[in-house]
Amino acid sequence: MMQQSSYLSLDEGSKKARHYCAYQERCSEDVKKKLLGWGLGEQQTIEVIDQLEKEGFLSDIRFAGLFVRSKINQNRWGKHKIETGLKSRNISDEIIAGAIANIDVDVYNNNIRLLIINKLEGLERFEPSIKKQKITQYLVSKGYEPEIVNEFVKSI
Incomplete structure (x- = not known):
């Protein structure tokens, strides 16, 4: 089966991009990839993104x-x-x-506590030092700062 290339005009690309942005919040990089995938040229893509930003459809x-x-x-x-x-x-x-x-510190710290509680349930058979090590690894893999994680893990 032959694949059909879909090249859009500037107006068509702009219209499709508006719908794409109206459906869900997007960043300019996502819109750029989508426009290029639809066959718009690099310069046209920049023009469409600038227009979407001016119209309020797009804001990083x-x-x-x-x-x-x-x-x-x-x-x-x-x-x-x-x-x-x-x-x-x-x-x-x-x-x-x-x-x-803008992250709320209380929510952030509460998330750490909840993750520790949930993780502890699956680590009952391990000795305390292994539990602490596994929880630390888990929280760091979730993107939490090691120094904050260590403060919370000390209290276990």
């Missing part, structure tokens, strides 16, 4: 804030993992720093 600041809130509240990720996720989407360091600065 808004995306970063939503990304941070969803990863904290739903996935219980730590700051390092969130930062890595945003960097993989080419979000600027300034925007990342601003979004991470």
Whole structure:
């Protein structure tokens, strides 16, 4: 079966991108990949992204804030993992720093406590030193800072 190439005009690409952004919050990198995948050229893609930003359909600041809130509240990720996720989407360091600065410390610390409690349930058969080691590894893999993790693990 022959694959048909789909090259869009600037107007068609802009219209599709509006729908794409209206459905769910996107970052400029996601929209860029989508537009290039639809067959728009590099210059046209930049024009569409600029227009979407002017119209309010696209905002990396808004995306970063939503990304941070969803990863904290739903996935219980730590700051390092969130930062890595945003960097993989080419979000600027300034925007990342601003979004991470808005994390509620109480929610963040409560997430660590909940993750420790849940992890402890599966580690009943291990001796205390092994439990602490496994919990530390788990929390660091979730993106929590080792110094904060160590403070919480000491209290186990």
